Amino acid sequence: MKENFTVNPLVSIIINCLNGERYLRECLDSIINQSYINWEIIFWDNGSSDRSSKIFKSYNDKRFNYFYSNDNDTLYEARNKAISKAKGKYISFLDVDDTWSNDKLMQQVKFLENNKNYQIVYSNYYILNELKKKKNICFKSSLPSGDITSKLLKNYSIGILTVLALKEVFMKDKFDKKYNIIGDFDFFINASRLYKIGALQSPLAYYRVHSSNYSTTHISKHVEELNFWLIKNKEIFKNFKHSLNYLRLEIFILKLKIFLNIFNFKN
Numbered sequence: 659m660k661e662n663f664t665v666n667p668l669v670s671i672i673i674n675c676l677n678g679e680r681y682l683r684e685c686l687d688s689i690i691n692q693s694y695i696n697w698e699i700i701f702w703d704n705g706s707s708d709r710s711s712k713i714f715k716s717y718n719d720k721r722f723n724y725f726y727s728n729d730n731d732t733l734y735e736a737r738n739k740a741i742s743k744a745k746g747k748y749i750s751f752l753d754v755d756d757t758w759s760n761d762k763l764m765q766q767v768k769f770l771e772n773n774k775n776y777q778i779v780y781s782n783y784y785i786l787n788e789l790k791k792k793k794n795i796c797f798k799s800s801l802p803s804g805d806i807t808s809k810l811l812k813n814y815s816i817g818i819l820t821v822l823a824l825k826e827v828f829m830k831d832k833f834d835k836k837y838n839i840i841g842d843f844d845f846f847i848n849a850s851r852l853y854k855i856g857a858l859q860s861p862l863a864y865y866r867v868h869s870s871n872y873s874t875t876h877i878s879k880h881v882e883e884l885n886f887w888l889i890k891n892k893e894i895f896k897n898f899k900h901s902l903n904y905l906r907l908e909i910f911i912l913k914l915k916i917f918l919n920i921f922n923f924k925n
Contacts, residue, residue, distance in 0.1 A: 665771065666694070666695075666696045666767075667696065667746070667747035667748060667767065667771070668696050668697065668698060668745060668746035668747055668748070669694070669696065669697040669698075669746050669747070669748045669749075669750055669763055669767065669822070670697070670698050670700055670741075670744030670745060670746030670748070670749050670750070670825070671689060671697055671698065671699045671700065671750050671751070671752055672700050672702070672737060672740045672741060672744065672749060672750070672751045672752075673685070673699060673700070673701045673702065673740075673751075673752055673753070673754060674702045674704060674733060674736045674737055674740060674753065674754075675701060675702065675703050675704065675706055675710050675714075675754050676703075676704045676705065676706055677706045677707060677708045677710060678706070678708075678710050678753075678754030678755065679706075679708040679709040679710045679713055680755070681754055681755040681756075681866065682710055682713045682714065682754050683713060684757055685752060685753075685754050685755065685756060685757055686699075686713075686714070686717060687757075688752075688757035688758045688759075688760075689752065689758065690717070690719070691760050692758065692760060692761075692762065692763050692764070693760055693761050693763075693764045694761075694763035694764040694767055697721060697746070697763060698721045698722075698723060698744075698745060698746060699721060699722050699723060700723050700725065700740045700741075700743050700744050701714050701722065701723060701724050701725065702725050702727065702736050702737075702739060702740035702743075703724065703725065703726045703727065704727050704729075704730065704731055704733075704736045705726075705727060705728055705729075705730055710754070711724070711726070723743065725739075725740070725743060727739065731835070732835050732836070732837070732838055733837075733838055733841065734833035734834060734835050734836075734837050734838070734841035734842075735833075735835035737751070737833050737841070738828075738832045738833050738835065741825075741828050744825060746825060747824065747825060748767065748770065748822050748823065748824060748825065749822070749823050749824075749825050749827075749828055750763065750766075750821060750822045750823075751818045751819060751821060752819055752863075753819060755866045755868065756819045756863060756864060756865050756866055757863065757864045757866075758819075758862060758863050758864070759861070759862045759863065759864075761862070762781070762820075762862040762863060763822070765781075765858055765860075765862065766779050766781070766822035766858065766862070767822065769856055769858065770822065770824070770856070773856060775854055776853075776854045776855065776856040777823060777824045777826075777827055777853040777854065777855075778821060778822070778823040778824070778827060778846075778849060778853055778854075778855045778856065779821070779822050779823075779855070779856040779857070779858060780801070780815075780816045780817065780820045780821045780822075780855065780856075780857060780858070781801070781820040781857065781858040781859070781860060781861065781862040781863065782795060782796060782797050782801060782820070782858070782859055782860060782861040782862070783795075783796050783817050783819065783820050783861045783862065783863040783864065783865055784796065784861050784863070784864045784865070785864075785865050785867055786864050786865065786866045786867065787867045788866060788867060788868040793864075795861055796817065796861070796865070797815055800857075800859060801815050801857035801858075801859060802815065802857060803855065803856050803857040804854055804855070804856075805850070805854060806850050806855055807847065807850040807851050807894075810846070810847055810850055811847065811894070811895075811907070814843060814847075815857075816842070816843075816846045816855075817863065817865060818842040818846075819863045819865055820862060820863045821846070823849075827849060827853060830852075831845065831848060831849065833845050836886075837883055838879060838883070839879055839880045839883050840880065840883045840884060840887060843887075844887055847891075847894075851894075884907070888907055
């Protein structure tokens, strides 16, 4: 059953696409099936050459907004451009190979409308492993809420597919377009220093792991970006309570480097 609020603010859903035809219908259907109905899709086609455009345009829904770019932008530059087209009070993100549970938006809009001291909310999510045909919950322990910078530096837990945030959060800051993989990590670490972030413990989204995931096929790029981020943001760790987290990140990067060397990744 569809539910409306007395006050039902518009949610702008950002979908960035580059040749995403394989899972696109599942992604779009999970939005169509939301119990919260006051949303718009900002579909940013970053130069696809497959059937993505045709699939998207086959939905006869006035809430679907299509934009095409020939600029071959980085993912996070494309996210920024898509956000600039959004008309909603709130912004949410869904990539073409991921999906949402039917009440994802409903629960999160309710949370932010009822907790005005929070500007961002996120949730747990499932990991769908296409190769192993398994579904696992991503985080077994409780997700942190409130002023959570230190906890995120210790164990980063914000999946961008689970986020709902006030649009003004993205007006005051932008995704760093230099990144291809860790731009959301960079953005939400910085945002956590400015805003209170709420957490819903139930998994409300499904992140699909498959052979074509960019972060999976470009592990060396992931290492490079994390190294750059750590050097760029050293001032965050000057506070004593964050110093151990700096060491944890260095160890994590070192482990990734060892993994790359052992398996001779060429990406």
